[in-house]
Amino acid sequence: MSTFEKATEAVAFLTKDLPEALKKPQVAIVCGSGLGGLAETVQAEPRAEFDYTSIPHFPRPTVAGHAGKLVFGLLGQKIPAVLMVGRAHYFEGHSMEHITFPTRVFKRLGVDTVVLTNAAGGLNSDYNVGDITLLNDHIFLAGFAGVHPLRGPNDEDFGVRFPPLSDAYDLELRRYVHQAWKEIATPQTSRKLHEGVYAYVGGPTYETRAESRMLRMMGADVVGMSTVPEIVTARHCGLRVLAMSLVTNNAVLAPVTRGDEETLQGKDAGELNDLIEEGKAGHEEVLEAGRAAAVDMQKLVVQTLLKAFGNA
Numbered sequence: 001m002s003t004f005e006k007a008t009e010a011v012a013f014l015t016k017d018l019p020e021a022l023k024k025p026q027v028a029i030v031c032g033s034g035l036g037g038l039a040e041t042v043q044a045e046p047r048a049e050f051d052y053t054s055i056p057h058f059p060r061p062t063v064a065g066h067a068g069k070l071v072f073g074l075l076g077q078k079i080p081a082v083l084m085v086g087r088a089h090y091f092e093g094h095s096m097e098h099i100t101f102p103t104r105v106f107k108r109l110g111v112d113t114v115v116l117t118n119a120a121g122g123l124n125s126d127y128n129v130g131d132i133t134l135l136n137d138h139i140f141l142a143g144f145a146g147v148h149p150l151r152g153p154n155d156e157d158f159g160v161r162f163p164p165l166s167d168a169y170d171l172e173l174r175r176y177v178h179q180a181w182k183e184i185a186t187p188q189t190s191r192k193l194h195e196g197v198y199a200y201v202g203g204p205t206y207e208t209r210a211e212s213r214m215l216r217m218m219g220a221d222v223v224g225m226s227t228v229p230e231i232v233t234a235r236h237c238g239l240r241v242l243a244m245s246l247v248t249n250n251a252v253l254a255p256v257t258r259g260d261e262e263t264l265q266g267k268d269a270g271e272l273n274d275l276i277e278e279g280k281a282g283h284e285e286v287l288e289a290g291r292a293a294a295v296d297m298q299k300l301v302v303q304t305l306l307k308a309f310g311n312a
């Protein structure tokens, strides 16, 4: 069975009992780590929810903070949308084709715009935890090595064999984000909105210090383990893309301390531990920062989409 046929089967399952107003979602939103609250901004009626385990061929997330449900509803009471609460990742053992299958389902549902959110590590020293980075490009390291969602026979039902990506990050949608942020941010708003480049790493390990420095030197502003495979797949099948990262922690770029006696003289075990532990990333801090920033992120996504499609 081709991916196109699997996506068609999943759409038939999802739409068979959907309220008419929800059968043709215009926008799909992928909620990243700790950002599942976005699905609660969808009003109560009309609304439909599907656990991923019930959807034919859908991948099942295993990471804390990734619930695993598809929510259909109206954003801002007018934009028919489908929201993914929780995503599957390559590092969980899923194939690239499997983690990007939901994007194929969006296409078959008639979605024309996909909004992807994620939690990411900050590489740019101007970024602080809690800031939002509107993505305007990416570096797909795994893709360079052939770990790529479009590897293998091209599915002409979805798109061309050699899709360009120089236009991947929709300029009009990014303009709406900046306009929306001007309306949301107040003088008291501490978090900042940046535009930047996302580096995709396969995970599940967080980067080493040297890897973080390499990514920064390559021009990346934030780093994460998701989103880019979905973006590549979305562009392959002609969807408009809007993507935002929440900076949930700062990647550790500082060179590792030398271990020679001269450098470490006079340091006791506790001080040595502090040196090596400084800035170490952890998933709990990622989730906590996601929860803290979720309301602003939700407002920004909804306000942007109302500007882009609210008069439709």
Ligand SMILES: Nc1nc2ncn(CCNC(CO)CO)c2c(=O)[nH]1
Binding pocket: 033, 063, 089, 119, 120, 121, 122, 206, 207, 223, 224, 225, 226, 248, 249, 250, 251, 252, 281, 282, 283, 286
């Ligand atoms: N240094 C660093 N900090 C980060 N904060 C969030 N993520 C994205 C990964 N998020 C989950 C997996 O989805 C692990 O926290 C990263 C990352 O990949 N690297």
